[in-house]
Amino acid sequence: MLKAKKREIPAEELAVALKMSAENAGVSVVAKTLDKDFPVFDVPVNDKVLIYVPKVAGPNGEFADMEDFLMDRFGAHYCIQGKQGQYIRCVDKVELPSYDLDGTCPFCGASKEVWDLTRARFRDIARAKGLDPEAEDTREALKNEYSALCKQQVIGNPTVKVTFPIVVIDTKIDDKTGKHTTTPVIGEDKQLSWRVMWYTCSEKAYTDIWLKSLESFSDENGETPATPVGNFFVLDYTYTPGVNQKPTKRDSVRELKVMGKPMAEKFNQVKPVFDKAAKDWTPTKAAEVVIDNVLYTKEELETACDDYMKDTRAKLAVYEMQGETGSTALVTLGTAAADAVLASFSGTEDVEETGEAPPQVGIGTTETDEEAVA
Numbered sequence: 062m063l064k065a066k067k068r069e070i071p072a073e074e075l076a077v078a079l080k081m082s083a084e085n086a087g088v089s090v091v092a093k094t095l096d097k098d099f100p101v102f103d104v105p106v107n108d109k110v111l112i113y114v115p116k117v118a119g120p121n122g123e124f125a126d127m128e129d130f131l132m133d134r135f136g137a138h139y140c141i142q143g144k145q146g147q148y149i150r151c152v153d154k155v156e157l158p159s160y161d162l163d164g165t166c167p168f169c170g171a172s173k174e175v176w177d178l179t180r181a182r183f184r185d186i187a188r189a190k191g192l193d194p195e196a197e198d199t200r201e202a203l204k205n206e207y208s209a210l211c212k213q214q215v216i217g218n219p220t221v222k223v224t225f226p227i228v229v230i231d232t233k234i235d236d237k238t239g240k241h242t243t244t245p246v247i248g249e250d251k252q253l254s255w256r257v258m259w260y261t262c263s264e265k266a267y268t269d270i271w272l273k274s275l276e277s278f279s280d281e282n283g284e285t286p287a288t289p290v291g292n293f294f295v296l297d298y299t300y301t302p303g304v305n306q307k308p309t310k311r312d313s314v315r316e317l318k319v320m321g322k323p324m325a326e327k328f329n330q331v332k333p334v335f336d337k338a339a340k341d342w343t344p345t346k347a348a349e350v351v352i353d354n355v356l357y358t359k360e361e362l363e364t365a366c367d368d369y370m371k372d373t374r375a376k377l378a379v380y381e382m383q384g385e386t387g388s389t390a391l392v393t394l395g396t397a398a399a400d401a402v403l404a405s406f407s408g409t410e411d412v413e414e415t416g417e418a419p420p421q422v423g424i425g426t427t428e429t430d431e432e433a434v435a
């Protein structure tokens with residue numbers, strides 16, 4: 062008989078293995094946690110969820126001050142390979158000798174090449190359309206094309222994300238709509254059914270949606286809380302999809318509305334139980350078990366980065382052979398050639414949904430994109 066035991070497996074290997082095992086089960090699920098006792102919240106498609114934000118214990122085991130909301134705040138590069146996308150924790154300014162981390166990030170380091178390729182391809186498009194690639198108004202005229210090129214970048218600039226635990230509470234389903242209500246299910250044993258899970262969003266969403274929601278919310282003491290900690294919320298992912306369109310997870314994320322939810326006293330009395338259950342859900346734990354948050358060694362990062370960059374570097378080499386200013390052969394060709402060039406760029410657009418919309422590299426962003434990560 063095989064006896065299971067807990068052992069140290071490099072996070073990267075385990076992530077791959079978990080993914081394979083999910084595929085083996087006939088369900089293609091991107092594994093999100095390395096420890097099944099610390100699951101990651103999965104965004105529901107066009108539905109709503111009742112949650113509680115528990116207090117998190119600090120390094121000394123004491124509950125943190127309410128004002129001091131502990132969360133794992135980190136930069137993440139959205140990286141694309143074929144139709145798969147993943148977040149990789151940025152290690153810029155992180156110094157950790159045992160991981161050989163010296164404050165530099167290989168993914169940030171690759172940024173210049175990524176942008177060089179974007180610019181070279183943009184020049185091709187502009188010239189093929191008979192426009193001057195360096196002219197100010199060319200970027201504006203070709204903003205859709207530019208935006209598409211940015212979305213195809215294999216390594217994105219880091220976006221700041223935050224991860225913290227939430228308590229997800231089972232609620233009744235509305236028979237008419239088939240969607241969840243915000244009324245908790247109370248079992249025959251008179252108990253609530255709930256589970257602690259990791260929740261991640263961009264820091265921007267935390268500021269713009271979560272913190273904004275607190276402005277119009279009073280807790281049980283009639284006060285406006287400074288952080289979501291210690292309160293119930295409804296995460297409302299419902300929206301009306303366009304005609305003939307099915308609701309998607311990505312759009313559900315974009316449509317998220319967070320609303321503070323005053324609850325009856327009997328529910329408030331359960332808060333200490335939730336807080337106790339979330340005691341070990343610290344930022345350190347998040348970096349240990351949540352795949353998007355995992356801290357990798359310098360060597361692991363370098364290997365992965367070289368792998369991601371293979372195609373970009375090969376294409377750049379071709380441009381370099383054609384001379385520094387890129388392909389000039391297309392200059393005199395008409396719009397038919399332009400369409401051909403554009404068509405060749407459509408290869409990597411449909412990146413698999415990962416539950417959250419990838420960072421948007423905005424239209425009109427210029428050199429500052431690079432400087433931000435320099």
Ligand SMILES: [Zn+2]
Binds near residue numbers: 151
């Ligand atoms: Zn980085």
